[in-house]
Amino acid sequence: MSIPFAKPYFSAEARRGICKDIDAILSSGRLMLGEFTSKFEAGFASYIGSSTAVTTNSCTTALQISLMHHDVQNAEVLVPDASFLTDVSSVRWAGGVPVLVDTDPETLSFDLDDLKRKLTARTKGIIWVHLTGMISPAWRDIVKFARDHGLFLIEDCAHAHGASVDGIKAGTIGDVGCFSFYPTKPMTTGTGGILTTNDAALEKSARELRLFGRENGVGTVVREGNDWFMDEIRACLGYYQLLELDSALARRRAIADRYNSKLHAISGLKLLHIPEGNLPTWYHYTVFIAPDVDYDSLRDRLKEGYGIPTKPIYLPLHQEKIFRDLDDGTFANTELTLNRSLCLPLFPEMEDKQVDYIVSALGGLLADPK
């Protein structure tokens, strides 16, 4: 059996609607910032619970816009070491100084002590990543820390479309939420992004910066912007993906429950503990392999012997060649967490028997280490 690691989901009905609507977009001649962009932005804002949403061509550009709005020139921005490359690069592109923060292995988010230690007089804001689609159970402490110190709080929601904690959705907790629609994400537009906020000034910046700096996205050029908007065809894909997001999430959660119930009793790995009231997207279903197990051999035997692709969540950012200068030796927990993380296949069309096959292969290999 060969199982994909991830696969976008479009129902047959959605595919029919998309083809019809793309045909209408092409006939209309309006290929950007038209009806589908408006419908998708309004629908996404309403789904998330923010007052507005602004589409972009990626999550990275949504992050970039948020950082430019907050003017981070020469200021420090706290970024999790357990995160994606562009959380750091976007700070540098905006003229800021990224400061990496160690990880709490239980929440996959900031180690709160390290977060506090890394605060300086130059700190202006925080990029907070909902890694694997789970909002940190310590979210109140993170928000309080940001508010107490007057720091802006950007949520990187690239994994967290529809994730919630205590009834609040990712993308409405901080000052701005930045989402990705890259093909592997819980919903996709091919590539693309969206920014959610309740801040009218940030919305204005976003509409200007994504369209060459034109005032309110239409008029004269009032700032240096870029070509960072989303076209109508991708907005159409996003509109249909949003209609199916809740059913895709329900299926993701059912698959994660099945994995949890079956992997629970297997020794040699640790599962994430998800508290009551916390609803992750399960962008990744991740287990953490015990230190005495040969990780590389396990990964290779799963792939070569069983056709099961896996990956670690990410390489710790301070171990990326390009960011070695950010390694100040304070990232022991990120290393222990990410370097032992093994993400298993999960996608909405996955069948129960595929989950069972993976559980049985993993359990067998852990019981018979070579």
Ligand SMILES: Cc1ncc(COP(=O)(O)O)c(C=O)c1O
């Ligand atoms: C946590 C995180 N942030 C940001 C990004 C960047 O997203 P995009 O490719 O839409 O720019 C990714 C993409 O994988 C991600 O995983």
